[in-house]
Amino acid sequence: MPGLAAPLIAWYRDAARDLPWRREGFGAWGTLVSEFMLQQTPVNRVVPHLEAWLTRWPTPADLAASPPGDAVTQWANLGYPRRALWLHRAAVEIRDRHDGVVPRDVDALLALTGIGDYTARAVAVFAYGDRHPVVDTNTRRVLARAVEGRAQPGPPNRRDLEAMEAELPADIAEAAIVNAAAMELGAIVCTARAPKCEACPLAAQCAWRAAGYPASEDRRRKQATYEGSDRQTRGAVLKTLREAAPAAVPAFAIIPEWPDAAQRDRAIDSLIADGLVEAVDDHLRLPGHPAS
DNA sequence: GACACGTGGAT
């Protein structure tokens, strides 16, 4: 089986999008913030928020010095607001454990709040130029198709890292490009729906294409309905508090017209349990500095 | 390993 590296590198040189975190000297903190924002949120929605974030908090210490609620407010409507809280915690950890410098070591990165297998290696590779396999959902789909001949990848697995490692050149700089190129291909060519196979640099060697594009076995779980969900309820509560911040809001004024009052109250309790909301007297607000 | 966790654009 011929490797994917050479055609990916050649394709990426011409096809890569011009994205902020690919600019020369973007910095490890910028890379880290971008990766947090990109966890399950599309690129086009991230870009403007990323620039505003880095203008307000140019270093981890700057963010760590602000109350966590400010991070939740600045996060705005990017979704999964716990990521804002985790990013704030990671900034505190970086300040306290790493002298304010984003660590380079993968294990040190993995020890930070909100950083898992993907983000840790993305920072080590894209910010610091080290050699590791970086595997996101795009890469998993590219490998599933080009190498395994399947329409969709199976569930995430630690073997994914080994599968990508097998495609990386020994050269450190080239390995980084192959990581980025596999993600980019999955994002703009080898897409989940309507892949552009006629424009794919791997078409000649794609196992899925060679097998006649067999359909996936479709064991994927359907995404839960959002309308009427607890997630929607939490989102509505938090939106109210973001828009009022930094002021606290009387508890009775939190989405008072919500159809299911019990669901609303459960959402508030779960947000408090998650540390996204604080209760003070009969008011709610986004979290301030912890009492010392 | 399954599940919870936001939000908005595309089909």
Added chain:
DNA sequence: TATCCAAGTGT
């Protein structure tokens, strides 16, 4: 309109 999908992580 309903469903799918998006640079994942923690429990």
